[in-house]
Amino acid sequence: MRHLQKPQLPIEDILEDCTASYRQGTRDGIKDKLRSSISVICDESRIYDNEAEQQNWSVFRPHAMVNGILSKDDMCDVYDSKFVKAEKIKNKYYDHLMSLAKSGKCPICGIGQVSTLDHYLAKTIYPIYAVTPYNLVPVCKDCNFAKHDSPLDPTCAPLHAYYDEVDSVIWLKASLSKSAGGLVAEFSVCDSLREHNPDLCRRLKKHMELYELNKAYAVQATTEIAENILFWRDKLEVWGREGLKEHLLEVLASKEVYQRNTWNTALLRALIEDVEILNDE
Ligand SMILES: [Zn+2]
Numbered sequence: 001m002r003h004l005q006k007p008q009l010p011i012e013d014i015l016e017d018c019t020a021s022y023r024q025g026t027r028d029g030i031k032d033k034l035r036s037s038i039s040v041i042c043d044e045s046r047i048y049d050n051e052a053e054q055q056n057w058s059v060f061r062p063h064a065m066v067n068g069i070l071s072k073d074d075m076c077d078v079y080d081s082k083f084v085k086a087e088k089i090k091n092k093y094y095d096h097l098m099s100l101a102k103s104g105k106c107p108i109c110g111i112g113q114v115s116t117l118d119h120y121l122a123k124t125i126y127p128i129y130a131v132t133p134y135n136l137v138p139v140c141k142d143c144n145f146a147k148h149d150s151p152l153d154p155t156c157a158p159l160h161a162y163y164d165e166v167d168s169v170i171w172l173k174a175s176l177s178k179s180a181g182g183l184v185a186e187f188s189v190c191d192s193l194r195e196h197n198p199d200l201c202r203r204l205k206k207h208m209e210l211y212e213l214n215k216a217y218a219v220q221a222t223t224e225i226a227e228n229i230l231f232w233r234d235k236l237e238v239w240g241r242e243g244l245k246e247h248l249l250e251v252l253a254s255k256e257v258y259q260r261n262t263w264n265t266a267l268l269r270a271l272i273e274d275v276e277i278l279n280d281e
Pocket residue numbers: 106107108109110111112139140141142143144
């Protein structure tokens with residue numbers, strides 16, 4: 001997972017703009033209800049940021065109403081019909097949040113293209129955060145679909161691209177094996193992490209499971225292996241084991257400057273560990 005810079009959009013402005021965009025008398029007086037709830041939602045948004053910074057997920061409780069007057073459906077409407085669809089509001093806030101993934105790649109899987117915003121805390125279960133920027137993460141369609149609306153398990157919260165920085169340790173490993181179709185890679189969380197940081201290890205395992213990343217990474221690795229295996233085998237013969245390892249280490253070092261835990265870096269680390277696996281027989 002790639003860490004993203006936390007958004008700095010003022011929630012007050014978002015709510016003011018959404019309120020202004022409702023016509024008086026629609027949706028059972030949603031305009032007035034939203035206006036009188038702005039300070040409550042702003043306070044909760046600040047609490048979200050403070051608690052998320054401390055990874056204190058147990059404070060977030062599912063709720064049905066906001067300020068006692070706005071229903072879950074009302075808040076979903078604010079997001080669906082204003083935040084996403086009202087052009088001026090969309091251009092100002094939605095598009096800005098989408099642009100936080102600078103390369104355009106999904107921060108969750110690192111494979112897909114960012115195409116939507118994911119509510120880290122589902123808007124149907126935690127409606128007060130329906131338009132809270134801290135709760136809206138740009139992701140790809142597959143990752144958004146994989147993360148069903150469910151109450152957060154505070155003992156094993158999914159990784160949050162704004163509040164989790166997990167690239168300071170190497171945690172992703174690939175295991176290579178030979179099969180009838182050639183070399184295949186399987187991906188998992190490094191066992192050593194369980195001793196050093198059991199909580200992070202549990203969350204990373206859940207992250208891999210939730211977004212089916214083993215499967216997605218294996219697909220990427222299969223193509224990478226197919227495209228490179230003749231080159232690697234040739235160099236193994238010409239340069240020998242140490243020569244090829246040296247080359248792969250240079251490629252790895254360059255990639256790790258950008259990100260250390262991708263399917264590609266994990267694949268390279270596995271190859272460096274066991275270059276002999278490239279031998280045909
Ligand atoms: Zn994704």
